[in-house]
Amino acid sequence: MxxxxxxxxxxxxxxxxxxxxxxxxxxxxxxxxxxxxxxxxxxxxxxxxxxxxxxxxxxxxxxxxxxxxxxxxxxxxxxxxxxxxxxxxxxxxxxxxxxxxxxxxxxxxxxxxxxxxxxxxxxxxxxxxxxxxxxxxxxxxxxxxxxLPVEVIAPSAGDTRAVGERLAGLLRAGDLVLLTGELGAGKTTLTQGIGAGLRVRGDVTSPTFVIARGHQSLAGGPSLVHVDAYRLGGVPELDDLDLDTSLDESVTVVEWGEGLAEGLAEDRLDVVLTRSLGDPAGGVLEGWPGGAADEGAGGGTETRRIRIVPAGRRWVDVPLRAALGAPPT
CATH class of the missing domain: 3.40.630.30 (Gcn5-related N-acetyltransferase (GNAT))
Incomplete structure (x- = not known):
């Protein structure tokens, strides 16, 4: 030692x-x-x-x-x-x-x-x-x-969606986003923001029982492929979804994708959502929209901490911190 x-x-x-x-x-x-x-x-x-x-x-x-x-x-x-x-x-x-x-x-x-x-x-x-x-x-x-990773605080569901919308402004066809977090951490809420930012057709809801759902763009941009890997038994079952065929033309968001979907692309964003009750440690981000606070079991404000980890050459030149409005550490 x-x-x-x-x-x-x-x-x-x-x-x-x-x-x-x-x-x-x-x-x-x-x-x-x-x-x-x-x-x-x-x-x-x-x-x-x-x-x-x-x-x-x-x-x-x-x-x-x-x-x-x-x-x-x-x-x-x-x-x-x-x-x-x-x-x-x-x-x-x-x-x-x-x-x-x-x-x-x-x-x-x-x-x-x-x-x-x-x-x-x-x-x-x-x-x-x-x-x-x-x-x-x-x-x-x-x-x-x-x-480096970028971390933002989302004091409410509205703020979590706002993170997704801002993130959507950086995304393009071929991008892969992997979402990790416990049940109720806000993965689907964040994806709803991404869908809103991409201006896709239809409501973005949890695809748990469908596994994968596609949303076409209403603005001529990339479509959104929303995948829930929670019930998948491993990489072979993910391969059966044949996501490779749509990956180049779409933004692909995979919930519960950690340990399964990294092989889909060398370049990706790993997004980790955690939640806690009480006042947000980092405060409300300046300029962010308000919105009704999520109520946890204890009745306090349920804050999301969203950590975005870029991987690969694709993200080297993308100003994540500035685009997401992350405050200085």
Whole structure:
């Protein structure tokens, strides 16, 4: 058992950060053209931490990992991601990246980005495994990005529908949305908002006994395919619905789709709805419509917390936070 701690770096940590960066990058195989990490100095590290911050990881109180931050157009940029060779393969890099994403969320940023090298396939695999995607290549340099989840508070059923309507403004044919949440969490209500935003024909209701229901657009846009996977026994039964035939022309929303429908498309939105009684922790979102509050068993206002997790290249350039009106974290 190791004692691993990750803390936000201070300028006084510059000597430890510099040693880790020089040792880690110095142990890499030769690259063409060579990287610039070994050109870092105590002064450059201090200035970077002073300006944007960074992370220092310690294992058994020994300096083990380092990341420097920068900010780039609303994104948190990671620089000099490095783990001392002595402490590699102990989860240090994973812990630091998780903390970096938390920092980006706390700062209200859209996502995390960095530049990796194509000559280091194991490094690229590390990022792909954590949900990062390739944005572009410039010679040996690979732009790697991850758009962060967006979380909004819906104090009422009307607000939940409003989230769906705003979400519909971002959707296009071929998009897949997977909804997860307990019974009564608001999955169908959110889908009703998506249907309203897409201007589809017919009332959007729970398709539990039909399993899948299609709604054609009244405005020349994509149709909505609404699926309830609650009663499906597994992936083979989902395949029997033959959703692939309509996926490219429709927006497909699958309730209870977690663990079943991810294989339908590499790009998707995973939406997790949770509910709680009492006052909403995050307050009413500015500019959102009101509406009668949902009443829970205890008679209090039933608040929905809606967490939208983008997956895949499709969502990298989509301003989810701004479009959904999510307040800064």
């Amino acid at each position: 190791i004692d691993l701690h990750v803390t936000e770096a201070k300028p006084s940590d510059a000597p430890a950060l510099l040693r880790i960066i020089h040792t880690a990058f110095g142990a890499r195989p030769p690259l063409d053209p060579p990287g610039t990490a070994l050109q870092e100095t105590l002064g450059s590290i201090e200035a970077a931490v002073e300006a944007y911050g960074g992370l220092l990881a310690r294992v058994d109180d020994l300096p083990a990992g380092a990341i420097l931050f920068a900010e780039d157009g609303g994104w948190l940029a990671l620089r000099r991601v490095s783990v001392h060779p002595r402490f590699q393969h102990r989860g240090v890099a994973t812990a630091m990246v998780g903390c970096a994403e938390e920092v980006a969320e706390t700062r209200g940023m859209d996502g995390v980005r960095l530049v990796a090298r194509a000559e280091l396939p194991s490094t690229l695999a590390f990022w792909w495994h954590r949900g990062y995607v390739e944005l572009a290549r410039r010679g040996p340099e690979v732009d790697v990005v991850k758009r």
